[in-house]
Amino acid sequence: MKKVILFIFSFFYTFFLSQTLSSNLDKTTLALGEVAVFKIQILDLDGKDVQIAPRNELLPFHFEMVNDSIAKQKDIYLRSVKFAIFEEGKFKIPEIEVKIGGKIMKTIPYEVEVINTAKKGDQINDIMKNKEVELNVQDYWDLYKFYILLALIIIAIIVLIIGIVKWGRKRKSNPIVTTNQTLKDLEKLRKKNYIENDNFRAFYIELIEITRGFITKQYQIPADVLLTDDLIDYMKNNNAISQENEKIVEDIFLRGDLVKFAKTIPTREIMLKDFTAIRDFVKRSTKDVEAENLRNAAAPELSIEEQSKIRKLK
Numbered sequence: 001m002k003k004v005i006l007f008i009f010s011f012f013y014t015f016f017l018s019q020t021l022s023s024n025l026d027k028t029t030l031a032l033g034e035v036a037v038f039k040i041q042i043l044d045l046d047g048k049d050v051q052i053a054p055r056n057e058l059l060p061f062h063f064e065m066v067n068d069s070i071a072k073q074k075d076i077y078l079r080s081v082k083f084a085i086f087e088e089g090k091f092k093i094p095e096i097e098v099k100i101g102g103k104i105m106k107t108i109p110y111e112v113e114v115i116n117t118a119k120k121g122d123q124i125n126d127i128m129k130n131k132e133v134e135l136n137v138q139d140y141w142d143l144y145k146f147y148i149l150l151a152l153i154i155i156a157i158i159v160l161i162i163g164i165v166k167w168g169r170k171r172k173s174n175p176i177v178t179t180n181q182t183l184k185d186l187e188k189l190r191k192k193n194y195i196e197n198d199n200f201r202a203f204y205i206e207l208i209e210i211t212r213g214f215i216t217k218q219y220q221i222p223a224d225v226l227l228t229d230d231l232i233d234y235m236k237n238n239n240a241i242s243q244e245n246e247k248i249v250e251d252i253f254l255r256g257d258l259v260k261f262a263k264t265i266p267t268r269e270i271m272l273k274d275f276t277a278i279r280d281f282v283k284r285s286t287k288d289v290e291a292e293n294l295r296n297a298a299a300p301e302l303s304i305e306e307q308s309k310i311r312k313l314k
Contacts, residue, residue, distance in 0.1 A: 023110075039078070063083040064085065067081070182282045183282060204260060219285075235250075
């Protein structure tokens, strides 16, 4: 008798006091993009914890979540998921595992069929008729101001770059800048004490190299690639350098060649004299450049005889 009473008590306890899990899908056939609702309900919780998939992760990835709401009280748990599917075909909502306290329960599976309700040849009408809107200057500015400002910035950057490049080239080609840089190079050569140490070969090699580079930049004469004899002929025919300066360059370059090939040994006095002569030539070069510019500007209007007079004055 006691066993019968205990069985009846256990049955009623399990039936009336255990948790009840239920689920519901309001539609099993959907049109593309149509919204359906899937619900999960748990009763008689008695304050127990419910563990289930988090928001927006309850259904498979084909199901586009529209809304996922959860309501939980002491004795009831409600989960309502609104979703839509944008692909044709059949899709499954699998069994969903729910852990209530230490007990695991599962919902029943569902199958959803998605169909395309539009038929070939159906006419699609706009909800509202198109309306023409007149735009004023302010409207166009609001629409395109970003692109206009971006274009102006790009143009400004290009102009700035071109200006910097031109200014840099002009500065580098400025006769005074070239003169000052060459004087610095000559001063570095002097500080090497080649003259004091009778290192005449190294002295003339560097002195002539500096002078060749200077003539190339200052007079636009290819002195860095011409042999000495060719350079002398070029200077005389070019008329860019005054006769005084031509003579200095000619004498020192010819002497430098003899020294380099060990055909002559200069004294310290000669080396110092040649160094001073080149330094003075560099300082006077700006006058040559000014005279050359003046001659080029007036050349079309001057006769050969007048041009010859200008050359003699240089």
